[in-house]
Amino acid sequence: MIIAVASGKGGTGKTLVATSLALSLKDSRKVRLLDCDVEEPNAHIFLRPVITGKEAVCIQVPKVDEKKCTYCGKCAEVCAYNALAVLPDRVLVFPELCHGCGACSYLCPEEAISEQGRETGVVEWGNADGIEFVQGRLTVGEAMAPPVIRRVKEQADGNGVVIIDIPPGTSCPVVEAVKDSDFCLLVTEPTPFGLNDLVLAVETIRQLGIPCGVVLNRAGVGDNKVEEYCRKENIPIMLTIPLDTEIARLYSKGITLAEGMPQWRESFGQLFDSIKETVDERNRSLKR
Numbered sequence: 001m002i003i004a005v006a007s008g009k010g011g012t013g014k015t016l017v018a019t020s021l022a023l024s025l026k027d028s029r030k031v032r033l034l035d036c037d038v039e040e041p042n043a044h045i046f047l048r049p050v051i052t053g054k055e056a057v058c059i060q061v062p063k064v065d066e067k068k069c070t071y072c073g074k075c076a077e078v079c080a081y082n083a084l085a086v087l088p089d090r091v092l093v094f095p096e097l098c099h100g101c102g103a104c105s106y107l108c109p110e111e112a113i114s115e116q117g118r119e120t121g122v123v124e125w126g127n128a129d130g131i132e133f134v135q136g137r138l139t140v141g142e143a144m145a146p147p148v149i150r151r152v153k154e155q156a157d158g159n160g161v162v163i164i165d166i167p168p169g170t171s172c173p174v175v176e177a178v179k180d181s182d183f184c185l186l187v188t189e190p191t192p193f194g195l196n197d198l199v200l201a202v203e204t205i206r207q208l209g210i211p212c213g214v215v216l217n218r219a220g221v222g223d224n225k226v227e228e229y230c231r232k233e234n235i236p237i238m239l240t241i242p243l244d245t246e247i248a249r250l251y252s253k254g255i256t257l258a259e260g261m262p263q264w265r266e267s268f269g270q271l272f273d274s275i276k277e278t279v280d281e282r283n284r285s286l287k288r
């Protein structure tokens with residue numbers, strides 16, 4: 001089962017929930033945590049894994065052979081990302097805009113374009129006290145997160161429980177990281193900003209056809225508009241974590257709820273049981 005842990009807004013405690021869930025399940029089942037928040041991966045701060053391997057992530061960008069090129073302009077025409085500009089006597093390539101789709105080299109009538117790898121990030125893996133751990137890191141200054149996310153997600157095999165820490169927001173990297181999940185947990189807080197971004201996140205997740213539920217973090221800090229919205233939209237609030245100075249203190253030291261306040265393990269276990277029930281029920285209804 002693949003569980004995505006997302007939040008429309010950054011700083012809602014998404015990683016705290018993902019890592020606490022992983023630690024609460026690891027004694028009873030095989031658990032793998034994939035940190036797809038590749039611009040700022042921080043699950044490692046909570047899990048402190050021993051990294052045992054890493055691999056560069058490259059995308060293929062065009063290299064033009066000026067001896068063969070006739071400056072016909074076809075390559076720039078087909079590039080949807082404006083990564084090529086053809087001048088009367090030169091072809092300019094802007095590698096940082098290239099998505100590595102291969103259309104230009106495929107369609108060049110003179111076969112003047114070859115491809116060369118450009119590193120955009122790295123995937124690292126290891127083990128964190130029985131949890132299989134994988135994280136992606138986007139190279140600083142790089143904008144192309146999806147290829148790194150795809151490589152991290154290749155590690156989501158069908159065995160056990162896979163928990164994915166999703167980047168915040170609702171843009172392309174989020175869609176890439178969430179798609180193909182069985183369930184999406186949306187972590188939010190009861191504030192106007194939390195509600196605004198939750199609404200956007202729910203719209204995105206619904207478009208992907210993935211069932212979702214909410215974890216309400218820092219309950220007590222704001223109003224009850226998030227609860228009202230969830231009731232109206234029939235979205236279950238599956239776990240409520242109160243605004244609590246002890247939790248904030250642990251969080252600031254990189255200690256999960258499951259470690260620092262072990263009584264929470266039962267709550268996360270129940271959260272997993274509810275997710276499993278929802279996923280099983282959905283699978284049964286899809287088979288009918």
Ligand code: SF4
Pocket residue numbers: 064068069070071072073074075076086091107108109110111112113
């Ligand atoms: S399509 Fe090929 S031949 Fe035409 S400008 Fe581009 S590289 Fe040159």
Ligand code: SF4
Pocket residue numbers: 060061062078079080081082083084097098099100101102103104105
């Ligand atoms: S590989 Fe695709 S994105 Fe990159 S320059 Fe060629 S057409 Fe544009």
